[in-house]
Amino acid sequence: MKSVSSNIELKRLTGIKAADLIHSGMTVGIGTGSTVAFFIEELGRRMKQGLEIKATATSYQSRILCQQAGIPLVDASFLDKLDIAVDGADEIDPGLNAIKGGGAAHTMEKVIASMADRFILIADETKLVPRLLTSFPLPVEVMPGALSLARKRIAALGGEANIRMAVRKDGPVISENGNFILDISFGSIPDDLKELDLLLKDIPGLVETGLFLGMAEMAIIGCKNEVRTIYPAI
Numbered sequence: 001m002k003s004v005s006s007n008i009e010l011k012r013l014t015g016i017k018a019a020d021l022i023h024s025g026m027t028v029g030i031g032t033g034s035t036v037a038f039f040i041e042e043l044g045r046r047m048k049q050g051l052e053i054k055a056t057a058t059s060y061q062s063r064i065l066c067q068q069a070g071i072p073l074v075d076a077s078f079l080d081k082l083d084i085a086v087d088g089a090d091e092i093d094p095g096l097n098a099i100k101g102g103g104a105a106h107t108m109e110k111v112i113a114s115m116a117d118r119f120i121l122i123a124d125e126t127k128l129v130p131r132l133l134t135s136f137p138l139p140v141e142v143m144p145g146a147l148s149l150a151r152k153r154i155a156a157l158g159g160e161a162n163i164r165m166a167v168r169k170d171g172p173v174i175s176e177n178g179n180f181i182l183d184i185s186f187g188s189i190p191d192d193l194k195e196l197d198l199l200l201k202d203i204p205g206l207v208e209t210g211l212f213l214g215m216a217e218m219a220i221i222g223c224k225n226e227v228r229t230i231y232p233a234i
């Protein structure tokens with residue numbers, strides 16, 4: 001779904017910069033992806049210098065990286081509040097609405113982002129778009145038994161839902177919740193994404209969408225000459 005190797009240096013600088021937001025005593029939500037991997041690495045480096053935090057992670061990938069970095073993890077099941085959550089994105093619009101789910105982890109990412117007092121996006125500049133859904137299809141997580149129903153209902157909403165296929169496994173990607181990921185392309189982009197989100201979540205067996213609307217307080221963006229902090233345009 002995405003190229004994780006592109007813009008790696010911008011992602012690295014962005015992940016390092018985002019770690020400046022983290023202070024001792026915080027409980028931190030940790031997203032998923034190649035940009036977040038650099039954030040985790042930097043937190044691990046700072047912990048060796050005395051930073052004391054607890055974290056909860058959105059995926060096996062991030063849990064493994066946190067463990068390797070020496071970051072103590074708390075099971076999200078036992079948390080309802082976080083000081084901050086930091087996560088990557090696949091598209092970000094000027095209002096800091098985002099598409100996520102390139103790594104098939106968006107359901108847990110949304111749970112963790114929703115617990116956090118502050119939700120911060122981190123990405124390289126290629127993720128900035130004038131309008132969501134311009135270049136990245138919308139990921140949704142769907143229970144296997146709801147596959148055909150979901151595809152039919154999505155078609156009625158004007159979308160074409162493709163089952164995300166695994167790369168080094170035969171058959172579909174299976175999410176960490178045991179579900180399929182459908183990537184939806186729209187012939188013409190729906191005007192009201194909030195309404196689209198509600199209509200999609202109304203489909204029985206559709207667990208979560210990759211639309212993160214009005215959730216991010218700020219984004220840290222790796223640009224060619226600098227790492228910029230941006231806020232939602234009103």
Ligand code: 5RP
Pocket residue numbers: 002004031032033034035036087088089090099100101102103104105106109
């Ligand atoms: C995973 C995600 C990722 O945060 C998103 O795909 C961005 O990843 P990367 O930093 O590797 O470009 O939503 O579900």
